[in-house]
Amino acid sequence: MTVKEYRVNLIEQLSSIYPKTEIDSFFFILMEEYLSLKRIDITLHPDYEIKNTHISTLNTALKRLKNQEPIQYIIGNTEFYGYPFLVDENTLIPRPETEELVEWILEETKKLQSIKGSIPLHILDIGTGTGCIPIALAKNLPTATVFAIDISADALKIAKKNADINTVKITFLQTDILKVNSLDEVLKQLQQNEINFDIIVSNPPYVRELEKAEIQPNVLQNEPHLALFVPDENPLLFYDKIADLAKENLTENGLLFFEINQYLGNETLTMLKEKGFKNIELRKDLFKNDRMIKVQ
Ligand SMILES: C[S@@+](CC[C@H](N)C(=O)[O-])C[C@H]1O[C@@H](n2cnc3c(N)ncnc32)[C@H](O)[C@@H]1O
Structure with missing residues (x-):
């Protein structure tokens, strides 16, 4: 599956739960977290093939998003005041x-x-x-x-x-x-x-x-x-x-x-x-x- 196809898939699967802007934001966060692809990489290479190993990680994330888990808990980190922070269910x-x-x-x-x-x-x-x-x-x-x-x-x-x-x-x-x-x-x-x-x-x-x-x-x-x-x-x-x-x-x-x-x-x-x-x-x-x- 290419990143472009994955984005379409994500929107299809989540549009009954989240607004499109939020799904797009999840998409970019997931691409950066699991594939180390920045927005600009995706714009320049929309046909980049996602490896099977990454697909299974992304599917797990999708399942958790469907359960309305915050994206920060799914990827295990966030940013605060411009600095990186780990987060989990205890924080x-x-x-x-x-x-x-x-x-x-x-x-x-x-x-x-x-x-x-x-x-x-x-x-x-x-x-x-x-x-x-x-x-x-x-x-x-x-x-x-x-x-x-x-x-x-x-x-x-x-x-x-x-x-x-x-x-x-x-x-x-x-x-x-x-x-x-x-x-x-x-x-x-x-x-x-x-x-x-x-x-x-x-x-x-x-x-x-x-x-x-x-x-x-x-x-x-x-x-x-x-x-x-x-x-x-x-x-x-x-x-x-x-x-x-x-x-x-x-x-x-x-x-x-x-x-x-x-x-x-x-x-x-x-x-x-x-x-x-x-x-x-x-x-x-x-x-x-x-x-x-x-x-x-
Ligand atoms: C609203 S959170 C704030 C967390 C963090 N300071 C922030 O701003 O994101 C409140 C924190 O207080 C801690 N807490 C709750 N009861 C407490 C207590 N009795 N003594 C000390 N810390 C407590 C919780 O574990 C939690 O981490």
Whole structure:
């Protein structure tokens, strides 16, 4: 079968499930991943013959696409902030909104660095998943000392591989953040003395059970529920806990960043105000939803 024929076949098989633009995007991703063919190669050589060994891999991918599995899980990787990341069923697929959060943090760290001079910044990410946030930060802040926590040992395995692939040093730690009394207690496990962080960031689970109906079936069926859901009666439990922990371990000019539930922007702001944080800023994402908060 030629690549041109394969594209027609893919459109025929998937058009009842996905729009054509999305099927085309799957086609190019699969060609690059399994055949190392870029868009330009396909345009120039539409009659390139696909080997039988590749056909069987492509058929497996097609079966999984028919089951509405995200393409990132099928090929086992994605891109975040321009860097390659492995993903699997234990990790959330990093989202573009989170790239916006990273961008914001990097803007703010420039100001912090001008205050701190040559003293390295200390950064902590809570609920790291693939490690996308701390790894993107470490790539752009090579002198920073970066820590990352997750409850899931399986997610941390992927995050560690991602740090290696991206050649950055991150200290990872498996901890249930809801069960710790202080960040110092967590750091003791690493034989680290007290550390005051310049940046603490978290994109914790924030989807309420009542919002399940709004979630795309492919997310609901494939992404880890541990990474997504919080109880309806206490949707800010991670924010509340992390804010309390951060208050004790942020430097004087230190900043706490959160990715938030778009429907709970005001509630999250109020909670942070009541805890005494200042310079509170709420920002919208690309889609104009309340999505991230910075506090000092
Ligand atoms: C929304 S995901 C965010 C993943 C990643 N930071 C990102 O932005 O793509 C939340 C992460 O928090 C982790 N998590 C859930 N409960 C936790 C807990 N009690 N303590 C620490 N991490 C937790 C999940 O395993 C998951 O990786």
